[in-house]
Amino acid sequence: MASRKRSLSFAASPTLRAAALAACLCLASVPAWSQDWPQGPVRLVVPFDAGSTPDLAARAIGERLAARLHQPFVVENKSGAAGNIGTDAIAKASPDGRTIGVSIAGPLGVNALLFKKLPYDPAKDLAPISIAVSQPSVLVVGKKLEGTDAKALASSMKGAKLTFASIGAGSISHLGMAALATQGGADAVHIPYRGSGAAVTAVLAGEVDMALLPAAAVMPHVKAGKLWALAVASPARSPSLPNVPTLAESGLPAIQADAWIGFVAPARTPDAVVKALQNQIAQILAEPAMVEKFRAQYMDPVGGPPEGMRKQIGADIARWKPVIEAHRIALD
Structure with missing residues (x-):
């Protein structure tokens, strides 16, 4: 299946830049290295079409990340193969904090039960950051x-x-x-x-x-x-x-x-960056305006830690494996 790309950059106002800097200085638990990140635009890969729910979540949170971290977050839609193409692009990107992405239960685990072989190993090639939102x-x-x-x-x-x-x-x-x-x-x-x-x-x-x-x-x-x-x-x-x-x-x-949407990074992305991102995403999702925005789209903010996301992926695989086997569902 062919992939489609569409980009959108989010710029930050001076007022929001100042607020983001003040917020970052309050994150004493985040290692000092992360305070220098990002030093340029961050690529935010969405493995589904523009207008999809992962895309809507990525753009809403990407806009706030850009405002808080005073760097553009450039959304790139890279769809195809049940989300595998875009998720593979995240997995194979340089682990320097300049590429992150959003994905869902399928490409992050369940698809390993549906395809004979994936171009990436979800457990080894990706670093969970946070489940951002869940929708019933x-x-x-x-x-x-x-x-x-x-x-x-x-x-x-x-x-x-x-x-x-x-x-x-x-x-x-x-x-x-x-x-x-x-x-x-x-x-x-x-x-x-x-x-x-x-x-x-x-x-x-x-x-x-x-x-x-x-x-x-x-x-x-x-x-x-x-x-x-x-x-x-x-x-x-x-x-x-x-x-x-x-x-x-x-x-x-x-x-x-439930259909959840989470942020991931290439494996071996510095822990400081992963922790900084998780902190920022959690704070963004706690903002009353963001809660209202997502609830209006029937999404419930989560903002949990990487460990919680990893456990959720494991639970999804365990839940759907017997269903897939019983119905002999395969995608290749």
């Missing part, structure tokens, strides 16, 4: 199932051959629905689409019956009365969607399929 995956149905609640859907799934859309074979939206159908004893047919926009359009048009998709992709249509949100695939209700019950609350099998 929402089970939605179209007009054909209008008025169906989750319990009724659970019953109908056992007796009817329903169809579901995903944002691509092997995606979390595919794996989550495959797990849901299997545990519910259903014979649901998977129809993959390229991206959340196309998958949502398919549900709206009645081409498929349902989908498990990121909240940002479906909630505008739910609010417009064109789709119906039945449940979120998370262990607890999302702060962004407090009125939407979880799958477990709704009488459906409990499936955890």
Whole structure:
């Protein structure tokens, strides 16, 4: 698959530069070396198309990083191969702090179960920085199932051959629905689409019956009365969607399929840079304006440490491996 590139630079105002310098001086826990970083533009690679949720998160946080660190953060979209092309570009970049990136569960771990061979080793070639945001995956149905609640859907799934859309074979939206159908004893047919926009359009048009998709992709249509949100695939209700019950609350099998977005760097990037970035990202995500901005897009700020991100990747691999094996899902 061909890659696409699109760049955007964020410049900082003098006032924001002064504020960023003051904030950096307060980070006594960050080694002195990091105070000299960055000394030039930082490349911020997004392994998905412009307008995707990883791209939106990267641009919003990149803009604030530029303001706080008084250097441009240049966003480069490098999509293809389920996120592997752009993530490989991050892995193979020089570990000098001049290239970082954002990615998701697939390219950072789960894709190793789906592809016979990746061009990089997620565990060895990348340094986790922080999970930036998490967004709930929402089970939605179209007009054909209008008025169906989750319990009724659970019953109908056992007796009817329903169809579901995903944002691509092997995606979390595919794996989550495959797990849901299997545990519910259903014979649901998977129809993959390229991206959340196309998958949502398919549900709206009645081409498929349902989908498990990121909240940002479906909630505008739910609010417009064109789709119906039945449940979120998370262990607890999302702060962004407090009125939407979880799958477990709704009488459906409990499936955890939150879509998180994290920052990574090439392996061997200096620890001082990784720590400085994690500190900056955590502070940015704690800003009331940023919390409001992300919540408006149905994303919940996280800003956790590298260790937490590493554990999450491991948990995702353990969670989806039996589903992938049971359904014999492969992408090459």
